Amino acid sequence: xxxxxxxxxxxxxxxxxxxxxxxxxxxxxxxxxxxxxxxxxxxxxxxxxxxxxxxx
Amino acid sequence: xxxxxxxxxxxxxxxxxxxxxxxxxxxxxxxxxxxxxxxxxxxxxxxxxxxxxxxxxxxxxxxxxxxxxxxxxxxxxxxxxxxxxxxxxxxxxxxxxxxxxxxxxxxxxxxxxxxxxxxxxxxxxxxxxxxxxxxxxxxxxxxxxxxxxxxxxxxxxxxxxxxxxxxxxxxxxxxxxxxxxxxxxxxxxxxxxxxxxxxxxxxxxxxxxxxxxxxxxxxxxxxxxxxxxxxxxxxxxxxxxxxxxxxxxxxxxxxxxxxxxxxxxxxxxxxxxxxxxxxxxxxxxxxxxxxxxxxxxxxxxxxxxxxxxxxxxxxxxxxxxxxxxxxxxxxxxxxxxxxxxxxxxx
Numbered sequence: 569x570x571x572x573x574x575x576x577x578x579x580x581x582x583x584x585x586x587x588x589x590x591x592x593x594x595x596x597x598x599x600x601x602x603x604x605x606x607x608x609x610x611x612x613x614x615x616x617x618x619x620x621x622x623x624x
Numbered sequence: 625x626x627x628x629x630x631x632x633x634x635x636x637x638x639x640x641x642x643x644x645x646x647x648x649x650x651x652x653x654x655x656x657x658x659x660x661x662x663x664x665x666x667x668x669x670x671x672x673x674x675x676x677x678x679x680x681x682x683x684x685x686x687x688x689x690x691x692x693x694x695x696x697x698x699x700x701x702x703x704x705x706x707x708x709x710x711x712x713x714x715x716x717x718x719x720x721x722x723x724x725x726x727x728x729x730x731x732x733x734x735x736x737x738x739x740x741x742x743x744x745x746x747x748x749x750x751x752x753x754x755x756x757x758x759x760x761x762x763x764x765x766x767x768x769x770x771x772x773x774x775x776x777x778x779x780x781x782x783x784x785x786x787x788x789x790x791x792x793x794x795x796x797x798x799x800x801x802x803x804x805x806x807x808x809x810x811x812x813x814x815x816x817x818x819x820x821x822x823x824x825x826x827x828x829x830x831x832x833x834x835x836x837x838x839x840x841x842x843x844x845x846x847x848x849x850x851x852x853x854x855x856x857x858x859x860x861x862x863x864x865x866x867x868x869x870x871x872x873x874x875x876x877x878x879x880x881x882x883x884x885x886x887x888x889x890x891x892x893x894x895x896x897x898x899x900x901x902x903x904x905x906x907x908x909x910x911x912x913x914x915x916x917x918x919x920x921x922x923x924x925x926x927x928x929x930x931x932x933x934x935x936x937x938x939x940x941x942x943x944x945x946x947x948x949x950x951x952x953x954x955x956x957x958x959x960x961x962x963x964x965x966x967x968x969x970x
Contacts, residue, residue, distance in 0.1 A: 573722050578740035587722035589922075589960050592731050597955035599739030602720040 574608055575600045582608050628754050628761040630662045634807050635699075637769075638748030639710065641969050645768040645796050645873060646858070649749040655965070656810045657699075657707060660788075665697030665750055665766055667799045669868055690868035692853060693797030693860055695766040697750065703776060703789040704813035705917035709961035711791050712919070713969035715771040715843055716959065717745045717876070726964040727916040733958045734843075734879060743875040745770040745845065746969050750793065751803045765803035768796030770874045773844035776921075778818045778911075780837055786818035787911065794847050797870035798860060814963065816911035816919055825885065825946070826898055826905035826926060835888040837936050839909065841921060843957070846877035881948040881957050883907055883923055889933050889942040896942070899928040907946060920960045924951035 571587040578599040585591045636656040638649035670692045673685035680686060701707050709730050713719045717735040721728060735741035747768050754761035772792040779786040823830045823839065830836035852871025861867035889895070897903075904927045910920040929947040933940065950956055 571722055573720055575720070587720075587729065587731075589731055589958060592720050593733060593955070593958045594953050596718055596720060596731070596733040596958075597736060597739070597953070599736065599741060601718075 574603050574605065576603045576608075632754045633662070633664070633762070634753050635659060635751060636805065636807055637750040639965065640748075640967050641714070641746035642748060642768065645744075645747050645871070646798060648765060648767040648800060651805045651808060653967075654749070654751065654805065654808055655706075656808050657701065657813065658810065659699050659701050661698060661700040663698055664752060664762070665695055665793075665795070667764070667766065667795075667797070668694040670694065690860075690866060692869045693799070694849075695750075695769065695795030695797055695799060696772070697766075697769075697793055697795075699789075699791040699793070701789050701791075702784045702813075703787045703816045703911065703919075705816055705913055705919060705961065705963035706811055706813050706965050707789055707791070708776075708816060708911075708919035709963045709965070709968050711771065711774040711789060712921075712959035712961050714746050714748060715774045715791070715845070716957070717741075719969045721968075721970060723962070725966065727962055728964065728966055728968075730961045730963075730968055731958065732961065733955055735876070736955070744873055745847075745876060747796075747874070750795070751805045751807070753803065753805075753807055756802065756807070760802065763803050764799050764801040765805060766795040767798040767800060768871070768874070769793045770795075770847060771845065772847050773842060775840065775842040778821055778839040778909075780818070784815060784817065787816055794849060794874065796852065796872070796874060797868070798858075811965070814913040814917040816913055816917070818911075820912045822910040822912075823885075823908070825883075825907040825944075826903060826928070828894060830885070830887055835890070835893075837886040837888060837939075837941055839883075839885040841883045841909065841923075842881070844880045844882075846879060848875050848877045851875055881923065883926060883946040883948060884944060885946075886936060886941050886943045888936075889940045893942060895928060895931040895944050896933070899931040899944075902927050904949065907948075916962055916964055918960075918962045922954075922958050922960075923948045924954040924956065924958070925949040
């Protein structure tokens, strides 16, 4: 398993990506930033995050 | 008192970035590295006077005013994995850290405000000391510094001087004297010697064909120094309007990257052909100490802006100036720096 890092897009989307320049650099250029586990709550990392039904 | 000699100068600076332009690094966030140049990062006080004001009855000044502060400095060093990582991270501005000890990897790119990035570079504090304490000669800390630019020079020859880095930095003007910093132990640096170079430019491997003679690559941020002074940017002594203004931000201007090299020119050399056809390709240079300490810089799209045939030590050579260009996928430049130091620019 290759090492991964967490990246967040300018729109707030979080992806876990392989820590290789080929994967990271294009994202960095498009405004993505590295975030830590602590900055990403479990809810935000779930595929259904943002579903307002979950907040009711 | 005995004379103070420049060999005594010790410097340390922020390995980690400051929380903000005015929040100085603490001692544990700093590292001590050695340098080659004697120049000091002197705080410079700019003054004005009232010579041009009417009502005095003459043209001579009667008062002088502290108006603003400047700080700038230069670090000249043999290129090592640690300073390479630091210069890329602070000089380009955007960093992704991966890996664990002893192999931390810093992937660095420039900041692009058009894609939501900041226009301010990461800040660090810079400390100079000669005999700090009771017999102090120099002990001060410049707060809120950014990397103005870096230049890496690779030459031919056996010595360490054939692989050097020069880092220029500028400061907000704020300084603290005495610094209050206990100099950390010197960091053991891993040299990235010229003999370790791997170099491929525009489809040619200049190391395997044994043709590279010298190389220089640089990045310049052209920091907007005057733009740092804005209404409310602050004073050297907070609340004291007579203590001279300091900058409240340091933003990069129109940035420039350069890559130039000299290679042996022989039958089949393609530099002139590629100049005429404006062929584009990547330029990748890598320097390595070992598997855990290295620096790789990639200019993602370059063409040749000029190529002149000349001579070096009696050998026919070609001197090439590359034009780094924007690549739609990877931008202008990226650097992957590996070293056994955690937390650089974090």
